[in-house]
Amino acid sequence: MIDLSQLIEINEFFFHPEDSISWHSSLWGDLNFSLDGILEIQVNQHKFVTPPNFGLWIPPKIEHCCISVYDQITHFICIRIHPSIGHKVSASVKTLSLQPFFHALAKEAIRLKKEKNLQQQYCHLLQVIFDQICMAEIYDEYLPQTNHPILQPIFAELGKVKRLHEPTSRILAEYTTSERHILRMTHQEMNISIQEWRNRAKILYAVSQLKQNISVKEISYKLGYRHCSSFIEFFKRYTGKTPRNISSIS
Numbered sequence: 001m002i003d004l005s006q007l008i009e010i011n012e013f014f015f016h017p018e019d020s021i022s023w024h025s026s027l028w029g030d031l032n033f034s035l036d037g038i039l040e041i042q043v044n045q046h047k048f049v050t051p052p053n054f055g056l057w058i059p060p061k062i063e064h065c066c067i068s069v070y071d072q073i074t075h076f077i078c079i080r081i082h083p084s085i086g087h088k089v090s091a092s093v094k095t096l097s098l099q100p101f102f103h104a105l106a107k108e109a110i111r112l113k114k115e116k117n118l119q120q121q122y123c124h125l126l127q128v129i130f131d132q133i134c135m136a137e138i139y140d141e142y143l144p145q146t147n148h149p150i151l152q153p154i155f156a157e158l159g160k161v162k163r164l165h166e167p168t169s170r171i172l173a174e175y176t177t178s179e180r181h182i183l184r185m186t187h188q189e190m191n192i193s194i195q196e197w198r199n200r201a202k203i204l205y206a207v208s209q210l211k212q213n214i215s216v217k218e219i220s221y222k223l224g225y226r227h228c229s230s231f232i233e234f235f236k237r238y239t240g241k242t243p244r245n246i247s248s249i250s
Contacts (some may be wrong), residue, residue, distance in 0.1 A: 054209070108125060139191075164223050
């Protein structure tokens with residue numbers, strides 16, 4: 001039986017304001033994800049963002065760096081995987097959708113790692129964690145961007161904070177291209193629906209506001225929700241956490 005404790009390392013970190021992780025690479029692959037905020041990691045010339053329910057997989061020998069984007073501490077976890085099994089995840093940088101219980105698995109693994117008499121349980125849990133990583137839905141990035149001549153200006157408008165509260169149909173009606181054609185092109189070019197894209201944009205905005213201690217009521221209003229309860233339900237559906245979980249951890 002393979003001893004996964006020799007092939008998988010799990011460590012937690014606390015990213016303080018003004019902290020930065022300089023350009024580096026590893027001989028192992030890394031899965032990085034935040035427990036309470038958004039990670040911004042730059043790979044080559046591309047910046048990847050991941051909210052709490054997503055993680056960024058970086059294969060071995062890929063240079064990357066990370067900077068703090070908040071005035072408060074961000075708690076994140078790095079799962080380092082040996083290349084002998086890491087190839088099962090992906091050979092390129094990918095964004096992974098993590099199940100709501102994945103955070104709990106990782107935190108429990110960190111606890112068991114410190115208990116010398118519980119190493120068998122620790123290895124079993126590492127297997128569960130690795131299976132979850134391999135089974136995760138994979139995307140090129142959390143919030144896809146496009147240079148398509150028709151779609152680029154449309155998505156630039158859809159992503160503006162001041163317009164996140166508006167119905168998608170109202171914004172699309174401002175363009176000469178039909179809504180149906182825009183929806184079809186979006187699927188073809190970006191492999192995501194417009195509504196899903198906007199929902200993810202809202203999550204990024206909401207998490208950034210919560211980390212700045214903006215009230216749930218104010219965020220709900222800015223995103224077009226009449227009732228805080230509707231926003232809280234939306235937020236929990238996408239992140240597996242309530243807004244209070246994010247702001248209280250901060």
